[in-house]
Amino acid sequence: MSNMLAIGTSGLNAAQLALNTISNNISNSSTTGYSRESTVQTEQVGATIGNLTIGGGVNVTAVQRAYNQFLTTAMWTSNSGLQGSTTYNDLATTLNSTLSSSGNLQTSLDNFYTSFNTLAGSADSSSNRLAVLGSASSLASNFNTLAQQFDQQQSSINTQVAQTVDSINSTASSIAKLNQQIVQAGSGSSASNALLDQRDTLVNTLSGYLGVSTSFNTDGSINVFTNTGQSLVSGSNAYALSTGPNAYDATTTDVMDNTGTDITGKLSGGTLGALLTYRSNVLVPAQNQLGLAAVGLASSVNTQQSKGLDLNGQQGAAIFSVPSPGVSASSANQGSATVAASISDPSALTGSDYVLSYNGSQWNLATTAGQSVALTTNANGSLSAAGLTFNVSGTAQAGDSYKIEPTRNAASGISVSMTDPNGIAAAAALTTTASSSNTGSAAVSAITVTDPTHTNLLSSATVSFPTAGSYQVTDSSGNVLSSGSYSSGQAITANGWSLTLSGTPAAGDSFAVAANTSGLADNSNALSMAAMSGTGVLNSGKTSIVDAYANLTTQIGDAGSQASSDLTVQTALNNQAVSAQQSVSGVNLDQEASNMVQYQQAYQAAAHIISTAQTLFSSLLTAIQA
Incomplete structure (x- = not known):
């Protein structure tokens, strides 16, 4: 009993x-x-x-x-993907909204080029000239506004990176404390089960901040690592991440591990990974492309200006000004060298940023993505590559490096430097006159400025044909500037200009080339300015400024569309993972x-x-x- x-x-x-x-x-x-x-x-x-x-x-x-460890781990992974996609989509959506609400840059571009067409209708009209400067100011302002809003998103990302790292550290610390309590409680008790649930919830939260991997110890504690192996939690110890300024750019926030090593490029997944990936893959390229358009605009307009004469009879001065390429020395540099960069060929610019480094014997250039770029050493000791020229002074030490940002600040810094509307060079710089004694059928079909920086561009010159098959160019003193054999349609060059004839000259024929000082109401250069809306000035002369901006809007739009699609996929994957885990737990x-x-x-x-x-x-x- x-x-x-x-x-x-x-x-x-x-x-x-x-x-x-x-x-x-x-x-x-x-x-x-x-x-x-x-x-x-x-x-x-x-x-x-x-x-x-x-x-x-x-x-x-x-x-x-x-509990099923496989299903729980799958849920953590899917949560990392979902939170990362959500953050990425939010950022891309904001950037698209910024682009559409910042003032229509496309309209400003169209208005600017159209204003030259209007000027061409009455090249000496003061109101038309004021309208050109007004449209130029509006265009520059739109560039500035859009660039400032890009900069604001950059600043916002810096803040979010710092906040997310704080959240990661707090969560990792809590996991370490729970590890200690779980070990003390032992397995199989209700208290241990509750602690395990709390820890799993925290790991899930942590995976939303950053992609993580885990391993388990025999005492029941868990180790947590980033996707690339940096330890965040090991038993009862937590290893804090930190944030700090980029080695080249104090306005960019990077992430360091507990030893102070920059691991920004090694982090992925979750909110933090999305912030860093979006910044490097979408925002920075967008800033550079916008700056590239600003550089191309200023360069092409200013160059065409210099190919004409203003109402004062002077060679056209610049309408726009843009900042020089940014050069930032690494905070780890040991030498005294300084590097200055300038744009030598806008059509060769790529929109990439670069790192110029010294290995103790020579300088090397690579994109920030690590792609090597060939450097050319010029006769004056300067270096050239990718449309840029570098001048180094001082003494560099092995390992010193400099980040080059050719176009990053161009859109925020572009401005109208011209204040006098009479300074707009609507007229052609040069005029030609055929000698009255010419007997051949040759006539000038075109004279174009090929080098507006030539000191003798506006000097008088004579193109003569001693024989029907030869030519020579002389200055006003009779000095021969160039000569050679001639065939029909051949371009004749001197003093920074190029002359093309139609027909056939006879022996003894000549043509005078001089500054167009008596034709200041001429509209030739204004028409050339207007035609630049469809003229390729970037990408080796294949892309116009209008097309460059259209490409930027497409690039950002595609990023937003891809982010939205990815969010839809990640949401479905997370729902499946949570459902599978809940079917067990x-x-x-x-x-x-x-x-x-x-x-x-x-x-x-x-x-x-x-x-x-x-x-x-x-x-x-x-x-x-x-």
Whole structure:
């Protein structure tokens, strides 16, 4: 009877523990991160009587949580992808909105080029000239505004990077503390289960900030690493990340590990990975492309200006000014060298940033992505590559490096440098006159300025043909500037200009070339300015400024579209991963209700066993007393 009483008591206790566990499941059915628990029961070894073994009841050996490491890890990975895609999409959407609400740069470009067409209709009109300067100012302002808004997003990303790193450190510290508590609590207890749930929730939160990988120790603690292996948590120790200025640019926030090593380029996944990837793959290229358009605009307009004469009879001065390429020395440099960069060929610019480094014997150039770029050493000691010229002064030490940003600040710094509307060079710089004694059929078809910087561009010159098959160019003093054989249609060059004839000259024919000082109301150069809206000035002369801006809007639009699509995919993947994990670890209230009825009946049955044992014992006592 004592055995029967013990068996009934063990069953009662087991049913009570199961009912408590079920009650806890039901109470936490809506608790984030909670894993369904169940009791683990084993048969208790009983006594042996003769050749018979009678069971000794039941033992509850553990309260275990429903858990699948593979499904949980998959959920963490999908959460990292979802949070990263959400952040990336938000940033791309903001950039697209910025582009559409910052003032229509496309319209400003169209208005600017159209103003030269209007000027060509009346080249000496002061109102038309003022309109050109007004449209130029509006265009520069739109460049400035858009660039400033790009800069604001850059600043916002810096803030978000710092905040996210703080959140990562706080979460990692909490995981380390939970590791310690879990080790102390031991496995199988309800307290341990609750701590494990809390830790899994924190790892899931951490995965939303940054892509992570994990490993487990035999004592139940977990190790957490970034996707590329930097340790964040090891047992009860947490290793904090930090933020600091980029080695070249103090306005850019980078991420360092606990040793101070810059790991910005090694981080991926989650909010932080998205911030860093978006900055390097979308925002910085957009800033550079916008700056490239500004450089191309200023260079092409100013160059064409210099090919004409203004109302004062002077060679056209610059309408726009843009900042020089940015050069930033690494904070780790040991030498005293300084580097100055200038743009020598705008058509060769790529929109890339570069790192110019010294290895102790020579300078090397590479894009910030690591692609090597060939450097040319010029006769004056300067270096050239990718449309840029570098002048180095001072002494560099091996390992010194400089970041070159050819166009990053051009859009924010472009401005109108011309204030006098009479300075607009609407007229052609040169005019030609055929000698009245010419006998051949040759006529000037075109004279173009090829080198507006030539000191003798506006000096008078004569092109003569000693024979029908030869030519010579002389200055006003009779000095021969160039000569040679001549064939029909051949370009004749001198003093920075190029002359092309139609027809055939006869021996003794000549043509005078002089500054167009008597034709200042001429509109030739104004028409050339207007035609530049479709003229290729970038990408080796293949891309116009209008096309360059259209390409930028397409580039940003594509980034936004891709981000939106990726968010849709990642949302679906995360939903699948969460659903799979919850199918194992989640609480099903219907199932819990069924289990409660089952264990309620078991409890009642165990209580009946105890009652029966008591009745039998009482009967035995009564029989003995009788």
